Amino acid sequence: MADILNIQGLSKRYGSVQALDQLSISVPQGSIYGLLGPNGSGKTTTLGIVLDVLNATGGSFQWFGQPLSKSTKRRIGALLETPNFYPYLTGEENLRITADVKRIDHSRIPAVLETVGLAGRKHSKFKGYSLGMKQRLAIAAALLGDPEVLVLDEPTNGLDPEGIAEVRQLILDISAQGKTIILASHLLDEVEKVCTHMAVLRSGKLKVQGPVSSIMATNDLVFINGGAPLEQLLQVARTLPFVSDARAVHQQIQLTLHPNTDGSAVNRAFFAQGIALGQLVVRKKSLESQFMEIIKADQV
Structure with a gap:
């Protein structure tokens, strides 16, 4: 199985704080890969660097065996922060605006609404959505370009149990379509239930990586x-x-x-x-x- 993302010796320093320290991980194609660790462990920093939002202090990374470029960026969908949707517009209208910003044809909108389970609520105003529905609409926005890889930072953060269950099932459904998913989480339960592979970070350092089944074997x-x-x-x-x-x-x-x-x-x-x-x-x-x-x- 080929690797979608390879990170070699990645480091990031903010003044006296070493946010990442020689991080090296590989994400297999078709996996649901979890970056797991406490708050401040370097998960979001790692995603920010590989998505070209932050600059690394040292190290390198490759997507699909090559450096990140405009063409490779189009193969990646990301949700690092909850997007700002217009509360008085419908879910479908908000996605039209997002598609225009991303220069994506509106023809993709029905498909992504169906994928995230919001086709029946596409004419409902965003302000009337539950927290879980709002997060699913955000994931729909990340899927508009039909990416091969979906990157999610703390996708269930702040959700109630019902919303958490909805997003977890959505992640499994998207993975079943053949997409690779990379998600960051501080919740062991989340990673254990949905991920096939994981890397555990602490204070910017890699503690262990590999298949979830081997790392979290119930001895x-x-x-x-x-x-x-x-x-x-x-x-x-x-x-x-x-x-x-x-x-x-x-x-x-x-x-x-x-x-x-x-x-x-x-x-x-x-x-x-x-x-x-x-x-x-x-x-x-x-x-x-x-x-x-x-x-x-x-x-x-």
Whole structure:
């Protein structure tokens, strides 16, 4: 699968603040790629640079294997900020104005209204739209040029649960049309539910990138005790190849298992060492706890 966007060593400094620090990521064609991180992690700065809104301090990037140009810009639709629509005009009238500004034929308007689910409300005034509908109209404006790539910065920010669900489904629907989507978010739940790939940023640095399924694998946590002193249990646990971490926690030994390993493997391994465990409890490791481990890794 070809890469739509390649970023190599991208850096951005604002005075004494290093907003981006040697960022390198690759966005596969056809993916829904999430830039995930806390506020101030460099997500919006990254999108601003690759869309030619901001200038980088260092590094480079390529769209479709070449530098950004007028021709490549036409292949990209972006929503970095909510556009200013006219409240007393209808959704369709607002899109006509946007199309004129972008020099796009009005013939695309019915198709994008259908895509975002607003065809039935095209004659309703913008001021009467819900927050979710307003955001969907903004995405419709970004789709007017029939771009190959759609770039969205915090697309569900400020929406109620219904609006969030609407926009998430819309992202999945647009992706199903064969478009690549890049979105920035500080919400783990958003990225986990819609994205195929992700990069986790913190303080302008890349912490990890890759398929969501591999980064956010729900490793099991196993708690054991009994059958031998805690120190002996800990020593044995640290020799097991399917245990990635072992530590004493509240008179128990807590084990973090590799993906696709279950608690029965732990029981068998200890029994082979002549230890019959008194207790073994398996719990799923939460996505939130894994995310916090990622962004805190190597943190000073």
